[in-house]
Amino acid sequence: MQSIAVQITVVLLALLTLCFVWVLRRTATPTPLENLAPGAYKLRNRLFALALLCGALIAGFTLLPWPHDAQATQVTRHIDAKARQWAWELSDQTARVGEVIEFRVTSEDVNHGFTLYDDKQQMVAQIQAMPGFVNKVRYQFTTPGVYKVLCLEYCGVAHHGMVADIQVLPAP
Amino acid sequence: MTTPLTPVESKDASFGVKLYLGTSMAVLLLMMLVGGLMRAAQAGWLDIPADVFYQLMTAHGAGMVGIAGLAGAGIMWHFLGRYVQLSAAVLYINYGLFLAGVVLILGAIFWGGYAGGWTFLWPLPAKSMGLWSAHAAASFIVGLLLIGVGFLIFNLDAGLAITRQYGSVLRGLGMDQLWSGQIQANHPPAVVASSMVIIVNTLGILSGAVVLAVTLANLYFPELVINPLLAKNLIYFFGHVFINATIYMSVIAVYELLPVYAGRPWKVSRPFYAAWAAATVFVMAVYPHHLLLDSVMPAPLLVLGQIVSYLSGIPVLLVTVYGALLLVYRSGIQWKVPALWLMLAMFGWAAGVIPAIVDGTIHVNKVMHNTMWVPGHFHFYLLLGVLPMVIGFGLHITSLHKALNEPLQRAFFFLYFAGASAFSVAFLAGGWASVPRRWAQHWPEWMAYDQAGSLAALVVIVAMLGLVIALIKRLLERPHGTTA
Numbered sequence: 001m002q003s004i005a006v007q008i009t010v011v012l013l014a015l016l017t018l019c020f021v022w023v024l025r026r027t028a029t030p031t032p033l034e035n036l037a038p039g040a041y042k043l044r045n046r047l048f049a050l051a052l053l054c055g056a057l058i059a060g061f062t063l064l065p066w067p068h069d070a071q072a073t074q075v076t077r078h079i080d081a082k083a084r085q086w087a088w089e090l091s092d093q094t095a096r097v098g099e100v101i102e103f104r105v106t107s108e109d110v111n112h113g114f115t116l117y118d119d120k121q122q123m124v125a126q127i128q129a130m131p132g133f134v135n136k137v138r139y140q141f142t143t144p145g146v147y148k149v150l151c152l153e154y155c156g157v158a159h160h161g162m163v164a165d166i167q168v169l170p171a172p
Numbered sequence: 173m174t175t176p177l178t179p180v181e182s183k184d185a186s187f188g189v190k191l192y193l194g195t196s197m198a199v200l201l202l203m204m205l206v207g208g209l210m211r212a213a214q215a216g217w218l219d220i221p222a223d224v225f226y227q228l229m230t231a232h233g234a235g236m237v238g239i240a241g242l243a244g245a246g247i248m249w250h251f252l253g254r255y256v257q258l259s260a261a262v263l264y265i266n267y268g269l270f271l272a273g274v275v276l277i278l279g280a281i282f283w284g285g286y287a288g289g290w291t292f293l294w295p296l297p298a299k300s301m302g303l304w305s306a307h308a309a310a311s312f313i314v315g316l317l318l319i320g321v322g323f324l325i326f327n328l329d330a331g332l333a334i335t336r337q338y339g340s341v342l343r344g345l346g347m348d349q350l351w352s353g354q355i356q357a358n359h360p361p362a363v364v365a366s367s368m369v370i371i372v373n374t375l376g377i378l379s380g381a382v383v384l385a386v387t388l389a390n391l392y393f394p395e396l397v398i399n400p401l402l403a404k405n406l407i408y409f410f411g412h413v414f415i416n417a418t419i420y421m422s423v424i425a426v427y428e429l430l431p432v433y434a435g436r437p438w439k440v441s442r443p444f445y446a447a448w449a450a451a452t453v454f455v456m457a458v459y460p461h462h463l464l465l466d467s468v469m470p471a472p473l474l475v476l477g478q479i480v481s482y483l484s485g486i487p488v489l490l491v492t493v494y495g496a497l498l499l500v501y502r503s504g505i506q507w508k509v510p511a512l513w514l515m516l517a518m519f520g521w522a523a524g525v526i527p528a529i530v531d532g533t534i535h536v537n538k539v540m541h542n543t544m545w546v547p548g549h550f551h552f553y554l555l556l557g558v559l560p561m562v563i564g565f566g567l568h569i570t571s572l573h574k575a576l577n578e579p580l581q582r583a584f585f586f587l588y589f590a591g592a593s594a595f596s597v598a599f600l601a602g603g604w605a606s607v608p609r610r611w612a613q614h615w616p617e618w619m620a621y622d623q624a625g626s627l628a629a630l631v632v633i634v635a636m637l638g639l640v641i642a643l644i645k646r647l648l649e650r651p652h653g654t655t656a
Binding site for chain 2: 008009023044052110125
C-alpha cells in the first residue's frame with residue numbers, strides 16, 4: 001500500500017511540476033489577459049469535472065466496503081492489546097500464518113498508537129489506543145517471522161521504547 | 173502591458189507590521205535550528221537525551237505553529253488595513269499577549285521540563301510519569317491560552333472592521349454576491365480571505381480553549397475530566413484550523429503582490445467566491461482526517477474526513493494556484509525576487525496538497541499515519557508554501573525604497589528552494605519506509621533518511637540565515653523619503 005501511495009504521489013508531483021515549468025517558460029511575451037481567459041477557464045472547468053469524477057470513483061472504491069470492517073467476518077482469533085506508559089501488554093504474543101487476528105486495543109493512561117511491523121520493518125497495520133475505548137484492527141499474517149508492535153502516538157519520554165514482539169509461526 | 177504601481181501598492185508597512193515580520197523571521201530561524209537538532213539526533217549524529225529531544229520537539233511544534241500564525245496575522249493586518257479601519261492598538265495587544273504566551277511556554281518546556289507535544293493530547297499533559305510537574309504543564313497551557321486570546325481579539329477587531337465597511341463578515345466573504353451572481357469587481361480578495369480566516373479561526377481557537385481549560389482544571393482537580401475522544405476531536409479541530417488559517421492569512425500576500433509584478437489585477441469572480449466559501453466549510457469539516465484510525469469514531473465523520481480531504485484540494489489547486497499561473501502566463505512579468513518567492517509559495521502549497529490527500533485515504537492512512545509522511549506533507553506546505561509567502565512579502569515591503577541585491581537574493585532563493593525540497597522529500601521517503609514520526613531515537617535502518625534530512629536542513633538554515641540578516645537589516649533602516 002505504501003508503494004502505491006508513493007507512486008501516485010510521485011506521478012502527481014511530476015505532473016504539477018511539469019505544469020509549473022510549462023507556464024513559467026511562457027511568461028515573457030505579454031498577451032492581454034482577456035485573450036487568454038476564455039480558454040483558461042474552459043480548461044479549468046474540464047479539470048474541475050475531472051477532479052470530481054476521480055474523487056467520486058476513488059471514494060467509491062476505497063470506502064466500500066468500509067475499511068474498518070475489513071476481514072470482520074473472517075476473524076479466527078482475538079488478541080487484546082493494552083497500552084500503558086511505556087509498555088504493551090498483549091494477551092498472546094504468538095500467531096500462525098493464515099490466522100486473521102482481531103487486535104482489540106485500548107490504553108490504561110494516555111493515547112498510544114498500536115502499530116504492527118513485519119520482519120522487514122514495514123508497517124502492516126495500525127490503530128489508535130485510547131483510554132476508555134477499544135479500537136479494533138484486523139490483520140492476516142501471510143509470512144512467518146518476528147513481528148513488532150511499536151507505539152506511534154507520542155506518549156511521553158519513553159515513547160520510542162514501547163516495543164513488543166509477536167512470533168508468527170508457519171501454518172499448522 | 174504592465175500596469176504602473178498605484179500609490180496604495182507602494183504603501184509603507186507600519187511599525188507594527190514590521191515588528192511582526194522581523195519577530196517572525198527571527199523566531200522561524202530559531203525554530204529551524206531546533207528542528208535541525210532533532211533531525212541530527214534522529215540521524216545518530218547528535219547525542220541528545222530523550223527527555224531533551226521531546227522538549228525540543230514540543231518547542232519546535234508550538235513555536236512554528238505560533239509564529240506562522242503571527243506572520244500570517246501581520247500580512248493580513250497590512251493588506252486588510254487598506255480596505256477597512258483596523259486598530260493598531262489591537263495589533264500591539266495581540267503581539268504583547270503572544271510574547272507573554274511565549275515566555276510561559278518556553279519556561280514550561282526548558283525550565284519545567286514540559287514535553288507534552290504541541291498538540292497537548294489529553295490526558296498526556298497531566299501524565300508525565302514524573303518528568304514534569306503540574307505547574308509546568310499549567311504554564312504551557314496558560315501560555316497557549318494567552319496566545320489564543322490575542323488572536324481572538326485580533327479576529328474580533330478585523331471582523332468588526334469588515335462589518336462596519338461591508339455590512340457583515342459573510343458579505344466580506346462575498347456570500348451575497350455569490351448568491352445573487354452580481355459580482356462587484358473591485359471587492360478585494362484580501363477582504364474575502366480575511367473574512368474566511370475570521371470565521372474559521374474564531375471557532376477553531378474557541379474549541380482549543382475548551383480543551384485547554386479542562387486540561388488546566390484537571391491538572392489541579394483530577395476528578396474534572398473530559399471524554400478522551402471528545403478532547404481529541406476538539407484538539408484536532410483547533411490544530412487543523414489554526415495551522416491552515418496561517419496559510420489563508422499569508423496567501424493574501426500572493427493576491428495583493430503577484431499582480432503588482434505581473435501587471436495584471438487579481439479580480440474576484442463567482443468561482444473565486446465559491447472557492448472561498450467552500451474553503452471556509454472544508455477547512456473545518458475535514459478535521460476528522462486526523463482521527464481516521466480511531467475506529468470508535470462515528471463512521472460518517474471519518475467518511476467526511478476522507479471525502480473533504482479530496483474536495484479541499486479543489487479550491488487551492490483550481491482557483492488560487494491556477495489563478496496564479498494564469499496571472500503570470502504570457503504577462504511579461506519581470507521576475508524580481510519577491511515574485512519568485514510568491515510563485516514558489518504556490519508550488520509549495522500545491523505540492524503539499526498531494527501527499528496530504530493521499531494520506532487522507534483511510535486505506536493509506538492505516539499504514540502511513542504517524543510516519544514521517546505526515547511531517548513530509550506539512551513541511552511542503554509550511555517550508556515551501558507559507559514561509560515563501562512571508563519572505564516574498566517581507567522582501568517586497570523592504571524593497572520599496574531600496575532595491576534588493578538581486579544576485580545575492582536569488583542565491584538565497586535557489587539555495588532555500590533546493591534545501592527545503594530535499595528536506596521535505598527526505599521526510600516523505602521516510603514515510604514510505606514506515607519510519608515513525610516523533611521518535612527521539614531511531615533504529616539504524618532508518619538513519620539514512622534522517623541523515624539526508626539533516627544535510628538538507630543545514631542548507632535551509634544557511635539560506636534562512638542570509639535572508640533573516642538581510643531582512644532585519646532592512647527593517648531597521650529608516651526609509652529615505654516617502655511615497656504615497
